Amino acid sequence: MRSAAPARASVPWRWIASTCRRSSQSRMPCITTCSLPHPTPVGRRLAALEQRAEMRLFERSPEGWAATAVGLGLVARAEQVENEVLAAERELSGASERVTGVVRLTATEMLATRFIVPHLWRFREKYPGLTIDLISSNRPLDLARREADVALRLTRPQQPSIVARRLGEIELGLYGAPSYLERRGTPPEPERSLRGHEVILFAASRAFAIENEWLEARLDGGQVALRADSVSTIYSAVTGGVGFGLLPSAVADDDPALVRIDTHSSPEPRVVWQMVHRDLQRAPRIRAVLDFLGDLLVHNRPRRRRAP
Incomplete structure (x- = not known):
């Protein structure tokens, strides 16, 4: 009886995309060099991938590994696969009708510490089954890749897949x-x-x-x-x-x-933008967070204590 040929291992598409994206971010805004230090476990895994493909995907140099033309094509295909998987994950996440679970929220340190956290107890009383995973950072996280579900930023987003709402101004x-x-x-x-x-x-x-x-x-x-x-x-x-x-x-x-201190003028106010991926905007747990954030900047102005 003839034995079956061993099954070929699947290509780690998402791993390829994320690895090359991280390595390229420190060099260029787009993937053209995808350089990696080759003695690392990452380098060994890419070498194993080349062995399975029976072709050179990355050129070695003292600075690291740079993708060949075939390698860049592989990276582009890997990004397509990753985007499809992420879209499916967003669709599944957005389909849930439960107001429970975890919502990843990213905001600048000032917005997080001075505006969100002092009012979080009201949110918890209304939604005890929902946990906020708060990321206080100025680094722009990728909502399409689920690095965060909701973002508060002081600049308007440009990505067409992001739904933005102007919440108000910070004077x-x-x-x-x-x-x-x-x-x-x-x-x-x-x-x-x-x-x-x-x-x-x-x-x-x-x-x-x-x-x-x-x-x-x-x-x-x-x-x-x-x-x-x-x-x-x-x-x-x-x-x-x-x-x-x-x-x-x-x-x-x-x-x-x-x-x-009384002055006749003040700096131009900063506009606060609320952002969410369009695939998630109608999910009940996401809507609960969006509505909570939308209420934060409409409180009555507090009384000012001025210098004598």
Whole structure:
């Protein structure tokens, strides 16, 4: 009796796509080089794939592995397979009628710590069977690949598969701590000059250009005591009495540890965008989170505590 030929192992399409995507992100925005350090387990697995295919898929070099023309074709096909699998997963996830399970939500640190988390108890009372997996990061996660289900960002998305809703604006104002004002006094014309005072700026990057330009225009010799890329860090520094800084008015106006410094103007408000993949937007558990987030920015404005 003739024995059956051994079954060929299936090609790990999603593994190929994700591996080349991760390796390429550090070099180019699109997959053209797909370079990998070859002594690693990843390199050994790709070598095994070449052996099964009986052809060269990657060229070796001291910098790593670069995909050949055939290899790039394989990567493109792997991405197609991965996208189909992800679409099926989104369809299945969106079909569930239960308001239970886990929803992965990504938001900037400021939105997460100052707007979402303080109100999360209301959501839990209404949906005790639903867990929020909160990712506090400025890194844009891929909603199509289920890196997150829902996102809150300060820039509008461009992907056609993402449904975006403008939730509102985050206004910023200039604040100081009562302890700082007792030590250093209140600037007589803060709209024009912060000379003789300590000031806290955001990190020198394009992400904070609007806020930094507004505050730097009013330094007039004021000393920069701190720069930070974290709103929570700046918030702590201001409440700790380090100096004046720009903070979200919707939160800072109601904080007894802060005093609003009157200025005639303020930086251009930041628009908050809510994002979800179109395949998930009608799922009950996703809708519960979207509705909760949509309510966060429509509360009454708190009373301002201004400098004497």
